Amino acid sequence: MSPAVQPRLAAVAAPPIAEAQGWIAGRSFPADRPLIDVCQAVPGYPPPPSLVSTMAQALAAPATHRYTEVPGLPALRAALAADIDGLYAGGAGAVTAEEVLITAGCNQAFCLALSALAQAGDEVILPLPHYFNYQMWLQMNGIVPRSVAFRPQTGGVPDLDEIAAAIGPATRALVLISPNNPTGAVYPPAFLEAAFELCRSAGIALVLDETYRDFMPGDGVPHGLFRRPDWAGTLVHLYSFSKVFCLTGHRVGAIAAAPALLDQVGKAMDCVAICAPHLGQLAALEGLKSLGDWRRGNAGLMRARLAALRSAFARPDIGYQVVSAGAYFAYLRHPHAGRGSHAVARRLADAQNLLALPGAMFGPGQDAYLRLAFANVDAALMPQIAARLAADAAAAF
Numbered sequence: 001m002s003p004a005v006q007p008r009l010a011a012v013a014a015p016p017i018a019e020a021q022g023w024i025a026g027r028s029f030p031a032d033r034p035l036i037d038v039c040q041a042v043p044g045y046p047p048p049p050s051l052v053s054t055m056a057q058a059l060a061a062p063a064t065h066r067y068t069e070v071p072g073l074p075a076l077r078a079a080l081a082a083d084i085d086g087l088y089a090g091g092a093g094a095v096t097a098e099e100v101l102i103t104a105g106c107n108q109a110f111c112l113a114l115s116a117l118a119q120a121g122d123e124v125i126l127p128l129p130h131y132f133n134y135q136m137w138l139q140m141n142g143i144v145p146r147s148v149a150f151r152p153q154t155g156g157v158p159d160l161d162e163i164a165a166a167i168g169p170a171t172r173a174l175v176l177i178s179p180n181n182p183t184g185a186v187y188p189p190a191f192l193e194a195a196f197e198l199c200r201s202a203g204i205a206l207v208l209d210e211t212y213r214d215f216m217p218g219d220g221v222p223h224g225l226f227r228r229p230d231w232a233g234t235l236v237h238l239y240s241f242s243k244v245f246c247l248t249g250h251r252v253g254a255i256a257a258a259p260a261l262l263d264q265v266g267k268a269m270d271c272v273a274i275c276a277p278h279l280g281q282l283a284a285l286e287g288l289k290s291l292g293d294w295r296r297g298n299a300g301l302m303r304a305r306l307a308a309l310r311s312a313f314a315r316p317d318i319g320y321q322v323v324s325a326g327a328y329f330a331y332l333r334h335p336h337a338g339r340g341s342h343a344v345a346r347r348l349a350d351a352q353n354l355l356a357l358p359g360a361m362f363g364p365g366q367d368a369y370l371r372l373a374f375a376n377v378d379a380a381l382m383p384q385i386a387a388r389l390a391a392d393a394a395a396a397f
């Protein structure tokens with residue numbers, strides 16, 4: 001027995017990653033067929049020793065154990081503003097520290113931003129496949145997620161006309177994730193510019209999550225939105241320090257947006273956490289200050305992993321098709337027509353010791369797909385993944 005739970009929360013699905021990890025709980029794996037875990041997106045390497053030692057030294061300072069300012073350490077806000085400015089606007093001074101608020105991870109950035117932008121009964125456009133946590137947060141708060149179809153034929157880039165058609169009087173925001181989770185798709189700059197224009201003219205926010213922007217599979221600036229003098233009137237930009245500096249456990253992310261919006265976000269932040277973890281913020285600051293080369297090196301590593309994945313999938317008997325792939329993730333069409341993606345993923349976990357996520361965890365109509373967080377594993381393992389998928393494709397279901 002428990003006290004009654006508010007029905008919107010009770011109706012939300014259990015945390016999906018935990019569910020998938022439950023499939024292998026208590027199992028041990030033979031040395032000649034170890035578990036390959038491409039389920040949760042976590043860097044497959046630790047933070048560099050220099051970052052760990054900076055964090056260790058920071059622990060000795062009494063101030064590290066105290067709260068920071070609600071919007072985050074001023075030095076970190078300034079450093080992230082400069083980092084965004086350098087990457088997207090060529091250092092033109094397009095983003096200031098007042099336009100940055102530090103959060104306890106990017107998931108919290110989304111939750112707080114949406115708390116400021118929408119209330120129960122409002123609508124938010126979330127193209128399919130959904131990043132499940134964002135859909136869950138909207139649902140538990142009574143905000144209606146409006147889906148837009150997944151388009152495998154474009155490698156996962158949503159259709160702008162369909163987005164425009166989904167905007168109505170109750171719409172408060174369009175949420176885009178690029179590079180995308182779960183598809184890995186990188187939305188072209190022209191698409192993002194057009195989405196911005198659409199949102200601006202409709203008077204809604206463009207919430208753009210670029211958690212994976214440090215792992216782009218190609219060169220070039222992701223988009224020119226920060227170069228627009230009016231960017232903060234529409235754009236609410238979300239970022240994570242989790243993957244780039246391997247700080248998933250230290251919970252640091254950020255929102256870049258208009259100061260007036262961040263003032264409102266700060267009220268919610270004060271209630272839920274007061275501030276992002278102090279040690280994590282110091283680590284993120286150190287990363288921005290001194291890990292530029294390391295960050296670029298890891299982008300190269302990810303490109304090598306993507307290239308290895310693509311060449312491993314060239315084997316003719318694989319059965320699984322890469323529908324889209326880019327930064328961190330690949331989205332696969334499985335060969336078992338008529339079988340649900342949960343059943344396919346469970347079978348891969350049970351028989352092939354390969355843990356991937358079912359497409360159905362990412363919203364309706366996704367049962368033909370699986371998500372592979374390929375960035376977790378070394379390039380040398382890609383042929384192993386392909387071999388296990390091929391073995392699964394060949395086995396009777």
Ligand SMILES: Cc1ncc(COP(=O)(O)O)c(C=O)c1O
Pocket residue numbers: 041104105106107108131177180181209211239240241242248252253
């Ligand atoms: C698209 C996207 N946004 C946000 C997050 C959460 O990041 P954080 O660890 O900073 O909360 C993830 C984590 O997987 C993600 O894939």
